[in-house]
Amino acid sequence: MAREMICISCPIGCRLRVETDAQRNILVSGNGCARGVAYAEAEMRAPTRVVTLCVRAGADGSVMLPCKTKEAFPKELIPKLIAELKEKRAGLPIALGDVIMHDALGTGIDVVATRSMAEKAGGHGS
Numbered sequence: 507m508a509r510e511m512i513c514i515s516c517p518i519g520c521r522l523r524v525e526t527d528a529q530r531n532i533l534v535s536g537n538g539c540a541r542g543v544a545y546a547e548a549e550m551r552a553p554t555r556v557v558t559l560c561v562r563a564g565a566d567g568s569v570m571l572p573c574k575t576k577e578a579f580p581k582e583l584i585p586k587l588i589a590e591l592k593e594k595r596a597g598l599p600i601a602l603g604d605v606i607m608h609d610a611l612g613t614g615i616d617v618v619a620t621r622s623m624a625e626k627a628g629g630h631g632s
């Protein structure tokens with residue numbers, strides 16, 4: 507059975523048609539370059555996404571600190587990751603790239619801050 511997907515590896519967004527043959531080979535068409543094949547294979551075998559979100563920070567948790575996974579994260583684990591990060595409170599001050607959650611859900615992937623914040627940032631970076 508053929509499946510259609512949009513390649514998100516670059517802004518062109520090629521519409522890919524992906525089929526699996528009897529030998530379980532993945533056949534891709536519609537791709538503008540080889541990255542589309544790699545994207546389709548990863549989507550079929552183990553889809554991942556970079557997760558971006560805000561984590562509560564500061565003593566009272568009133569500051570929202572933008573964060574992201576350092577690498578693409580297994581898609582099936584993203585709801586659990588978001589649930590855990592909702593309960594997280596990051597300390598301040600914090601620097602761009604500081605680890606907010608190490609080895610998230612045992613994947614070996616860290617969640618890091620995407621901006622610096624002073625202790626009394628009030629939502630503004632330093």
Ligand code: SF4
Pocket residue numbers: 513514515516517518519520536537538539540541542543545
């Ligand atoms: S297949 Fe290549 S050209 Fe098309 S969206 Fe993916 S990366 Fe871009």
